[in-house]
Amino acid sequence: xxxxxxxxxxxxxxxxxxxxxxxxxxxxxxxxxxxxxxxxxxxxxxxxxxxxxxxxxxxxxxxxxxxxxxxxxxxxxxxxxxxxxxxxxxxxxxxxxxxxxxxxxxxxxxxxxxxxxxxxxxxxxxxxxxxxxxxxxxxxxxxxxxxxxxxxxxxxxxxxxxxxxxxxxxxxxxxxxxxxxxxxxxxxxxxxxxxxxxxxxxxxxxxxxxxxxxxxxxxxxxxxxxxxxxxxxxxxxxxxxxxxxxxxxxxxxxxxxxxxxxxxxxxx
Amino acid sequence: xxxxxxxxxxxxxxxxxxxxxxxxxxxxxxxxxxxxxxxxxxxxxxxxxxxxxxxxxxxxxxxxxxxxxxxxxxxxxxxxxxxxxxxxxxxxxxxxxxxxxxxxxxxxxxxxxxxxxxxxxxxxxxxxxxxxxxxxxxxxxxxxxxxxxxxxxxxxxxxxxxxxxxxxxxxxxxxxxxxxxxxxxxxxxxxxxxxxxxxxxxxxxxxxxxxxxxxxxxxxxxxxxxxxxxxxxxxxxxxxxxxxxxxxxxxxxxxxxxxxxxxxxxxxxxxxxxxxxxxxxxxxxxxxxxxxxxxxxxxxxxxxxxxxxxxxxxxxxxxx
Ligand SMILES: Cc1cc2nc3c(=O)[nH]c(=O)nc-3n(C[C@H](O)[C@H](O)[C@H](O)COP(=O)(O)OP(=O)(O)OC[C@H]3O[C@@H](n4cnc5c(N)ncnc54)[C@H](O)[C@@H]3O)c2cc1C
Ligand SMILES: Cc1cc2nc3c(=O)[nH]c(=O)nc-3n(C[C@H](O)[C@H](O)[C@H](O)COP(=O)(O)O)c2cc1C
Ligand code: FES
Numbered sequence: 094x095x096x097x098x099x100x101x102x103x104x105x106x107x108x109x110x111x112x113x114x115x116x117x118x119x120x121x122x123x124x125x126x127x128x129x130x131x132x133x134x135x136x137x138x139x140x141x142x143x144x145x146x147x148x149x150x151x152x153x154x155x156x157x158x159x160x161x162x163x164x165x166x167x168x169x170x171x172x173x174x175x176x177x178x179x180x181x182x183x184x185x186x187x188x189x190x191x192x193x194x195x196x197x198x199x200x201x202x203x204x205x206x207x208x209x210x211x212x213x214x215x216x217x218x219x220x221x222x223x224x225x226x227x228x229x230x231x232x233x234x235x236x237x238x239x240x241x242x243x244x245x246x247x248x249x250x251x252x253x254x255x256x257x258x259x260x261x262x263x264x265x266x267x268x269x270x271x272x273x274x275x276x277x278x279x280x281x282x283x284x285x286x287x288x289x290x291x292x293x294x295x296x297x298x299x300x301x302x303x304x305x306x307x308x309x310x311x312x313x314x315x316x317x318x319x320x321x322x323x324x325x326x327x328x329x330x331x332x333x334x335x336x337x338x339x340x341x342x343x344x345x346x347x348x349x350x351x352x353x354x355x356x357x358x359x360x361x
Numbered sequence: 362x363x364x365x366x367x368x369x370x371x372x373x374x375x376x377x378x379x380x381x382x383x384x385x386x387x388x389x390x391x392x393x394x395x396x397x398x399x400x401x402x403x404x405x406x407x408x409x410x411x412x413x414x415x416x417x418x419x420x421x422x423x424x425x426x427x428x429x430x431x432x433x434x435x436x437x438x439x440x441x442x443x444x445x446x447x448x449x450x451x452x453x454x455x456x457x458x459x460x461x462x463x464x465x466x467x468x469x470x471x472x473x474x475x476x477x478x479x480x481x482x483x484x485x486x487x488x489x490x491x492x493x494x495x496x497x498x499x500x501x502x503x504x505x506x507x508x509x510x511x512x513x514x515x516x517x518x519x520x521x522x523x524x525x526x527x528x529x530x531x532x533x534x535x536x537x538x539x540x541x542x543x544x545x546x547x548x549x550x551x552x553x554x555x556x557x558x559x560x561x562x563x564x565x566x567x568x569x570x571x572x573x574x575x576x577x578x579x580x581x582x583x584x585x586x587x588x589x590x591x592x593x594x595x596x597x598x599x600x601x602x603x604x605x606x607x608x609x610x611x612x613x614x615x616x617x618x619x620x621x622x623x624x625x626x627x628x629x630x631x632x633x634x635x636x637x638x639x640x641x642x643x644x645x646x647x648x649x650x651x652x653x654x655x656x657x658x659x660x661x662x663x664x665x666x667x668x669x670x671x672x673x674x675x676x677x678x679x680x681x
Contacts, residue, residue, distance in 0.1 A: 096398075096399035096401075098396060098397050098398070099396045100396040100397045100635075101397070102397065102634065102635055102636060140633065148428065148429075149426065150426035150427070150428075150429070150430065150431060150580070150633070151424075151426050151431070151632065151633070152632075152633060193397070193635060321421075321422055321424065323424050323431065323433075323632045324389070324393075324631070324632040325632075326391070326393035326394055326396065326397065326635065327391055327392075327393035328389060328390055328391040328393055328394060328631070328632070329388070329389060329424070329433070329435065329632060330409075330423070330435050331422075331423040331424040331433065331435060333423075349393055
């Protein structure tokens with residue numbers, strides 16, 4: 094009998110792992126064809142190397158930042174926060190990264206859409222980034238609203254621009270990242286017919302704004318959610334969150350039922 | 362040593378023939394694993410514990426990592442028996458290995474009802490998770506004491522004709538007595554064991570690292586403790602003992618079998634390495650072949666324990 098896995102565990106070769114700004118790193122790894130076929134919104138479970146004093150036990154979930162099936166590569170963009178991501182930061186070209194994926198349900202683009210809006214903050218910008226290429230391939234215009242604490246911490250902006258997206262950055266230091274201001278930007282885009290759907294990740298406040306607008310204008314939307322994970326394969330139930338499905342509160346596993354969910358079902 | 366041919370990996374556990382002695386531990390396995398590994402290679406499939414009542418599970422965070430292991434307080438988020446019969450059971454029919462259904466209930470009567478309800482075609486054996494709180498004994502787990510173990514296993518035995526595996530808790534001080542009670546009440550096999558009650562505190566926030574404060578420790582950290590308990594149980598009863606606790610490699614599994622386990626369950630290791638069970642099966646086969654064993658059952662209880670002859674003790678001599 095032939096067994097055909099849809100998820101692989103492999104020891105991918107690190108090609109580069111460079112600092113993007115004071116908080117984020119960009120890692121590129123050479124991998125097999127299955128991993129390189131990962132879709133936007135999907136994620137990998139990375140076994141992070143131990144560094145002195147730190148031995149991360151669980152794998153760490155990391156969104157796909159980019160995939161190239163022809164070159165057989167995957168990319169991650171990650172913020173160094175704790176034991177696991179510090180271990181990742183220590184990887185050098187030529188080292189092996191034990192990764193498992195692609196996992197979860199990613200973003201779905203409707204070819205009938207003419208334009209979409211991606212709204213992200215912090216590490217959520219990494220998750221949204223591969224949408225740019227997928228939308229470009231379908232001829233869908235993208236406006237990206239990228240939110241960060243400071244202008245120098247905005248990530249993914251160059252990638253969005255290189256795929257023809259219009260980029261608006263909003264930051265805390267400039268006082269432009271508040272929900273009211275972002276809502277104003279979104280209303281403007283909806284008013285000029287540039288928003289057939291919302292895509293969001295990384296901010297509960299911005300999610301609430303989009304939920305309001307999605308209801309008011311009857312627009313579809315997707316949100317990528319985060320939750321601590323152990324197995325990443327729907328087996329351990331540690332990653333459940335509450336969702337509102339038709340007025341009823343149900344538990345869903347972020348790793349298996351998501352990480353991408355209907356914007357109206359998510360509870361920020 | 363030389364490879365002396367292949368080893369028969371089949372084992373029989375309480376009337377159930379398994380192609381090999383390796384299976385998942387309840388609650389650490391679901392159909393999602395089939396996207397990474399071929400489930401038909403496993404000795405058996407074991408479901409997450411199901412309950413009669415609908416449960417949602419415990420508050421977040423439900424897991425925390427500790428040195429060489431993890432804490433969990435998942436609770437038992439169960440969708441109930443009808444859901445199991447209508448959805449889970451048909452789904453598992455696509456795989457060949459025997460299906461073992463793990464059940465739990467808050468009283469002996471409820472346990473018996475549930476065992477009867479899941480004794481349906483497609484289910485090969487029942488694993489009774491009696492490490493759960495017994496409402497008739499102030500929430501103390503059934504398997505903490507020999508008396509409550511005997512009562513619940515008698516009820517279960519009367520309620521089903523399927524092979525009955527009984528999963529014990531490592532948190533009792535009376536492992537061998539509890540094992541004997543389960544045997545006397547009609548169990549067909551013992552699973553040793555569930556997680557060890559433990560906790561951890563975050564030094565930045567001063568908060569417990571589990572929403573539930575306490576939870577179960579699993580993974581490599583518990584292996585030496587549970588290995589000892591398997592040894593104690595295997596010596597106390599004639600029933601087959603299934604070892605479960607911190608097994609990640611074939612070497613771990615071999616150690617358990619030498620201590621007296623007739624089969625093993627792999628839990629936490631699968632979270633880190635989805636192919637862990639396959640590696641254990643292949644590695645165990647190689648290990649047995651290397652030792653010229655015709656059957657993997659030759660490993661069971663084969664630990665050599667000779668009393669050292671005082672005259673033989675040479676290592677204590679100081680080197681000049
Ligand atoms: C589906 C998904 C995709 C993600 N994609 C990205 C990404 O592309 N870039 C990025 O920078 N970050 C991403 N994250 C967050 C990333 O997983 C965490 O930053 C990382 O796990 C932190 O690990 P640590 O050991 O460095 O931190 P620690 O704080 O030491 O981690 C302790 C534990 O908490 C978990 N944890 C901590 N923060 C998070 C979090 N935000 N989400 C889930 N678990 C967490 C860890 O996995 C670990 O189990 C994603 C999370 C999820 C669930
Ligand atoms: C996340 C998680 C969920 C579990 N759920 C159950 C369960 O539903 N029923 C049960 O009998 N044991 C459950 N267990 C215990 C395991 O089956 C096993 O006994 C224990 O984890 C020790 O084995 P390990 O060290 O190989 O993980 C669970 C363990 C974990 C880590
Ligand atoms: S991480 Fe295990 S179920 Fe989602």
